[in-house]
Amino acid sequence: MLKSGPMYFSYGLDLTNSFQRQASSDNSLPLWQRADDRFFWNKFISTDLVDFRAGGVNSSGFRATSTQPGVDPYILPVxxxxxxxxxxxxxxxxxxxxxxxxxxxxxxxxxxxxxxxxxxxxxxxxxxxxxxxxxxxxxxxxxxxxxxxxxxxxxxxxxxxxxxxxxxxxxxxxxxxxxxxxxxxxxxxxxxxxxxxxxxxxxxxxxxxxxxxxxxxxxxxxxxxxxxxxxxxxxxxxxxxxxxxxxxxxxxxxxxxxxxxxxxxxxxxxxxxxxxxxxxxxxxxxxxxxxxxxxxxxxxxxxxxxxxxxxxxxxxxxxxxxxxxxxxxxxxxxxxxxxxxxxxxxxxxxxxxxxxxxxxxxxxxxxxxxxxxxxxxxxxxxxxxxxxxxxxxxxxxxxxxxxxxxxxxxxxxxxxxxxxxxxxxxxxxxxxxxxxxxxxxIFSGAFLPDTSHSRGTLLFVDHRPLLIQSVPYVLLGCLFFVFIAAITHRLPDSSLWPLRFLQIFSTAVAGYCGNFMWTHGTLYVNWPKLNTPQYATEGVQDALVKATKDPLLGPLVKHGRVRSDGRMAHLEEGKKRKE
Structure with a gap:
């Protein structure tokens, strides 16, 4: 996330505010107090310093005895x-x-x-x-x-x-x-x-x-x-x-x-x-x-x-x-x-x-x-x-x-x-x-981690049925075999039909897997795990129901206990939680 776009700071110039807003601001205030809250990108991760500066209690439970203006230079808006x-x-x-x-x-x-x-x-x-x-x-x-x-x-x-x-x-x-x-x-x-x-x-x-x-x-x-x-x-x-x-x-x-x-x-x-x-x-x-x-x-x-x-x-x-x-x-x-x-x-x-x-x-x-x-x-x-x-x-x-x-x-x-x-x-x-x-x-504070270790680990567990998870790997394996079989030289006295049969079979399996993923694409999107959108929760549930109706994999998926609401609970846990 940090590499997705450059960040800038200045010790003397308020980069968060336009020149017009700076012209009416109070220059006697420290930079972080003059900063535009919308563009104070590191505001959330600076909250401990801000609380300590104000004489409050930070997240570690440490309390300052009084206001601490000496902290101001360390709260640097980015x-x-x-x-x-x-x-x-x-x-x-x-x-x-x-x-x-x-x-x-x-x-x-x-x-x-x-x-x-x-x-x-x-x-x-x-x-x-x-x-x-x-x-x-x-x-x-x-x-x-x-x-x-x-x-x-x-x-x-x-x-x-x-x-x-x-x-x-x-x-x-x-x-x-x-x-x-x-x-x-x-x-x-x-x-x-x-x-x-x-x-x-x-x-x-x-x-x-x-x-x-x-x-x-x-x-x-x-x-x-x-x-x-x-x-x-x-x-x-x-x-x-x-x-x-x-x-x-x-x-x-x-x-x-x-x-x-x-x-x-x-x-x-x-x-x-x-x-x-x-x-x-x-x-x-x-x-x-x-x-x-x-x-x-x-x-x-x-x-x-x-x-x-x-x-x-x-x-x-x-x-x-x-x-x-x-x-x-x-x-x-x-x-x-x-x-x-x-x-x-x-x-x-x-x-x-x-x-x-x-x-x-x-x-x-x-x-x-x-x-x-x-x-x-x-x-x-x-x-x-x-x-x-x-x-x-x-x-x-x-x-x-x-x-x-x-x-x-x-x-x-x-x-x-x-x-x-x-x-x-x-x-x-x-x-x-x-x-x-x-x-x-995480960086912006839109998601606040839960203190429960069990809930935290469940957020990142893939709760899709193992069969559903395996389809992309089967697809890649079949494509790899077809590619290797196509470029590999065979011995003059070797039999051709077993290899050709395996190539045709692998091509058919790859086609089926590709069509399954395309038909039930919602199951293979890499969704956010923390603040999972409501439409993603509903879309995954609907896609799982449709997957059970597939003529080949449907019965196997249905018997894999994938319809349990408990297995979908992690999507609900990812909703935004506030203190």
């Missing part, structure tokens, strides 16, 4: 995500380019085992991405130093201009259930059951960011349509009243769909839903068609502004002269909040970056940063690296189509890499993500 600082230049003007993505520690996990929203209002794969440029940072000892530039005086003020975006799963109760198929089964509970959870989520978003522009990029046809409809229904539930507007073209019957509240009568009228049919509009790598979404968001983006703060290098108190504040945020999602989301976020980042540089007079009106080939190369690669990091921590592989993101061209090598990533995702998501999800749950 973020999980991506951070890239680059010294570059635009049109000959030196500047620092920063991209930082903070991954939420709430409802964290892997691609198919963490979807939608929970009862506390936390959504899966929530990330805050902040793009910033730093001007005049010539002092190497400065907190924001990105490298000194010759000819600049250290007495100059440092200008930091930052723009924040977010991404997160569709805030309803939904899941994708692995069954060894390439496309999992989609389950969505009634939207009305998730209204209270969605309210908690968006209350926090509005409090932190202001108005929220919810950009939805899922498909309007096929299996994803149900997710689109659920999101739109949730938006209508939350707003006091809604007006809707849709547009179509030759490529799509619904290019853009907007749901707005005509006036702000209550808090959730500050939610603005914007749907864009990304796949249809950009089919054939026509990424320029995404400009249609940018045109739709043009006015909100201009009103949104960005953070602009001026820091004096001679003032070590950390006071900030705030020139402008970002007033709203764009919250982007697709199904995974990965590949499509990455494209749109980098597009919005480019739009705002050009606006920043024009406001600073680095660019003239009408000019764009992409006209500078060197900076464009930096910009593309930093955003592509960000896409890979976010994708790897959630899906287990880098993002798709990053060759186009990096170079602007689709290559054969990039297509092969995408094929490799897709295959790797399938293998990881079905056969390897269970233990990784357990790792997330």
């Amino acid at each position: 973020i999980s995500g991506m951070l890239r600082l680059t010294t570059t230049a635009v049109k000959g003007k030196p500047l620092g380019f920063l991209l930082i993505t903070r991954r939420s520690r709430h409802r964290t996990g892997t691609r198919y085992f963490s979807r939608g929203i929970d009862e506390e209002g936390h959504v899966s794969n929530f990330n805050e991405t902040e793009q910033a440029i730093v001007l005049n940072d010539a002092d190497p000892s400065s907190s924001f130093a990105l490298g000194s530039s010759s000819g600049q005086a250290a007495s100059r003020d440092v200008h930091i201009l930052a723009y924040v975006q977010t991404r997160g799963s569709v805030p309803v109760y939904w899941a994708e259930v692995n069954k060894l198929k390439y496309t999992p089964d989609l389950q969505i509970r009634g939207v009305d059951s998730a209204v209270n959870s969605a309210k908690l989520h968006f209350e926090e978003q509005i409090k932190l960011y202001g108005d929220v522009y919810m950009v939805n990029l899922v498909n309007q046809k096929g299996r994803e349509k149900r997710v689109k409809d659920a999101y739109e229904q949730m938006t209508r539930y939350l707003q006091s009243s809604s007006t809707e507007e849709a547009a179509s073209d030759a490529k799509s019957p619904e290019t853009v769909h907007i749901i707005e509240a005509p006036s702000v009568k209550q808090q959730f009228d500050r939610l603005h839903y914007v749907y864009f049919d990304f796949h249809n509009e950009t089919k054939g790598l026509k990424w320029h068609r995404a400009q249609l979404l940018l045109d739709e968001l043009n006015e909100p983006l201009l009103k949104q502004q960005y953070f602009h703060g001026v820091y004096s290098l001679n003032d070590r108190s950390g006071k900030v002269d705030v020139r402008s504040l970002q007033k709203s945020v764009v919250r982007t999602n697709c199904m995974d909040c990965l590949d499509r989301t990455n494209v749109v976020q980098s597009m919005l980042g480019r739009f705002t970056l050009n606006r920043m540089l024009q406001d600073l007079a680095v660019l003239r009106k009408g000019e764009a940063a992409q006209e500078d080939a060197s900076f464009e190369h930096t910009f593309r690669n930093v955003w592509a690296d960000n896409a890979d990091v976010v994708s790897r921590s959630y899906s287990g592989t880098g993002a798709l189509k990053t060759d186009f993101t990096r170079t602007g061209n689709r290559t054969k090598a990039g297509a092969l890499q995408d094929l490799s990533n897709s295959i790797t995702r399938y293998v990881r998501n079905n056969f390897m993500d269970g233990p990784r999800q357990d790792g997330f749950d």
Whole structure:
């Protein structure tokens, strides 16, 4: 789990908070008390130190006699995500380019085992991405130093201009259930059951960011349509009243769909839903068609502004002269909040970056940063690296189509890499993500170990019938025998028919085993053992019932006492337990 994504810390700079939030924070407080709880990744494993610092009792029963401020330096917030600082230049003007993505520690996990929203209002794969440029940072000892530039005086003020975006799963109760198929089964509970959870989520978003522009990029046809409809229904539930507007073209019957509240009568009228049919509009790598979404968001983006703060290098108190504040945020999602989301976020980042540089007079009106080939190369690669990091921590592989993101061209090598990533995702998501999800749950505190040693050991015991467990091994053994028999030379006087008979028999057994696994795929998914999802519990039980009806293995499975409820108890024990 720790290797799934990089982590970062700083002794002087609060990495958990955006520059805008830092500007209003109390710098006299220690870092851990200023940290944003959502991105304080090591918060749970620091609880003993936090309790000791407060003069309480830690998990070992040790009590501090009074508050212990000397512990503060040891409670060091760590973020999980991506951070890239680059010294570059635009049109000959030196500047620092920063991209930082903070991954939420709430409802964290892997691609198919963490979807939608929970009862506390936390959504899966929530990330805050902040793009910033730093001007005049010539002092190497400065907190924001990105490298000194010759000819600049250290007495100059440092200008930091930052723009924040977010991404997160569709805030309803939904899941994708692995069954060894390439496309999992989609389950969505009634939207009305998730209204209270969605309210908690968006209350926090509005409090932190202001108005929220919810950009939805899922498909309007096929299996994803149900997710689109659920999101739109949730938006209508939350707003006091809604007006809707849709547009179509030759490529799509619904290019853009907007749901707005005509006036702000209550808090959730500050939610603005914007749907864009990304796949249809950009089919054939026509990424320029995404400009249609940018045109739709043009006015909100201009009103949104960005953070602009001026820091004096001679003032070590950390006071900030705030020139402008970002007033709203764009919250982007697709199904995974990965590949499509990455494209749109980098597009919005480019739009705002050009606006920043024009406001600073680095660019003239009408000019764009992409006209500078060197900076464009930096910009593309930093955003592509960000896409890979976010994708790897959630899906287990880098993002798709990053060759186009990096170079602007689709290559054969990039297509092969995408094929490799897709295959790797399938293998990881079905056969390897269970233990990784357990790792997330232990590290984040979503699972609290029981003191009962017997219950703890039972969690990791494979309670499937031995016959069910043996099917993959029989399959591999038969395939291995067929392969060896095919490449092994026989002696001239040896009899051929026994070997051929065994090959045919092994091929038939392998085919039967493969078909059995494919038919009852739920039994062979590597599920999380600690916080086992309810749908997994039900799916395994249903699959075992179906397995007993198999004409060949069914009677053997049925007589193996596998229907005992006690053998399924370990799945229930894995549910989240709180102190």
